[in-house]
Amino acid sequence: MKAKLGSPENLPSVDETQSTIRSKITDQMRGYISQIKDRQNSDLDPLRDELRDMNNAHRDERQRLNDGQTKRWAEETKARSDRLSKGLRGLFDRLTGQAKSIRQQNELDARKAAKRDQDQRDFMVKEHIKERRALQREFQKLRRKHAEERKLLASKMRRSLSPTQSSPPTVKRRGRDLGLSR
Numbered sequence: 001m002k003a004k005l006g007s008p009e010n011l012p013s014v015d016e017t018q019s020t021i022r023s024k025i026t027d028q029m030r031g032y033i034s035q036i037k038d039r040q041n042s043d044l045d046p047l048r049d050e051l052r053d054m055n056n057a058h059r060d061e062r063q064r065l066n067d068g069q070t071k072r073w074a075e076e077t078k079a080r081s082d083r084l085s086k087g088l089r090g091l092f093d094r095l096t097g098q099a100k101s102i103r104q105q106n107e108l109d110a111r112k113a114a115k116r117d118q119d120q121r122d123f124m125v126k127e128h129i130k131e132r133r134a135l136q137r138e139f140q141k142l143r144r145k146h147a148e149e150r151k152l153l154a155s156k157m158r159r160s161l162s163p164t165q166s167s168p169p170t171v172k173r174r175g176r177d178l179g180l181s182r
Contacts, residue, residue: 029157036153040146047139054135058128065124069117076113080106 005011012020083102085093093099 025160029160033153036149040149043142043146044139047135047142051135051139054131058131061124061128065120069120073113073117076109080109 002008083106084090084099090099093102
């Protein structure tokens with residue numbers, strides 16, 4: 001034994017050896033944890049990219065809708081304004097009451113246009129929320145999966161770092177043979 005292992009005085013104690021082994025295992029586990037975290041973080045990258053693209057698309061869509069509605073509102077306002085006659089014809093319309101009915105019709109049309117524009121914005125927002133919720137569900141599903149992986153890793157680490165407990169020896173029992181004895 002001395003030839004193979006050396007002098008017993010030079011050998012580390014059992015406690016020192018266990019401590020050394022644990023520190024090596026702990027360093028390995030830290031590296032493994034770091035790898036898991038990096039992988040899980042990279043798993044989220046495609047969803048983050050999709051979220052960024054979705055946000056940009058939604059922003060662009062809102063801007064286009066706003067620009068279109070602003071342009072249409074200006075055109076419709078000009079058309080409503082053009083319904084009112086000017087000059088001598090406008091004076092005649094005021095005297096006959098025609099101008100009042102045109103203004104009332106213009107107000108009604110303006111309210112309808114404002115309602116239509118608001119409905120369009122509401123519809124777009126609802127659609128954006130649906131898309132965002134679907135992506136959020138994907139994030140949550142992946143995060144639950146990651147949490148389960150971390151929980152499993154933690155339990156494996158606890159088991160590997162806990163002092164070895166002597167388990168009672170397992171005795172394999174032989175079942176009774178109910179057949180004919182020889």
